[in-house]
Amino acid sequence: MKKYYYLNSAQQQMGPVYADEFPRLGLTGETFVWCEGMPNWVKANQVPEILPYLNGHSPVYGGGASYGNANSAAPSKPQPPCPDNYLVWSILSTVFCCWPIGIVAIIKSAKVNNLWTQGYYEQAQNTANEAKKWCIVSAVSAIAFMIFYIVFVVALGAASAL
């Protein structure tokens, strides 16, 4: 029996779990799942092995075992789930933080999905971590500057009032 990763309601990758644990976890046929050998995430109701464990499961639709062919070209290394690329935070940091450090984060984010599809899982994870780091650097430096600025203005106001 295979172990499956799944996306929870917050779209975070969870698992891996066995198919018979699906009812206990409250997962439905609409839950996106992935296991080793699949090129992409698919709905649970498209995976024959999980189907019997789904409550009131509907018949397989679309291209049922569409990932079947990919098994022959399965990567030799186990394929971990694609890491979060933090793109939304990188973009927001360039919009809000008024500081071009966010661009470094965007460039890192852009590489994550690509590295992962090419099979460089470890590098994808490292790049995702770097993207996260630069988002934090950008936000923290902007907030630090704002506090510094406010202190400066208040001090200047106090000095001129004396």
Place this chain on the structure above:
Amino acid sequence: MRKQSIIVAIIILSIGGGLYMFDPVQYTLMPKCMFKVMTGWSCPGCGLQRGIHALLHGHLFEALSYNYFFILSIPYALALCLERFFLPTQVALRWRSVLEHRCAIWTYVVVYFIWWVLRNLLGI
């Protein structure tokens, strides 16, 4: 409703509320851009607070005039927020394949730099 979505919604609403009430031009204590304070040049994001203030008061064209890059950056940022925090997984995965495509991201980065140079050369 997801916990993360609620937090993001609260942040968006409080920033929006603050910028609706306070005109950033009139209040010295509103946050300032560190690039602008240090160099005197505008960064590609400058004008955001004035822009949002104008937009929330219904002045669309005035809002754009503070930063023409908003035409790209604000819809893109909002779409990404929707995709990551608010849309159901199935729809989000479809949006993600477009929004997080290499071409989309690189377009954003290139336009960002072109806008940075242009606005300081032309004084807009």
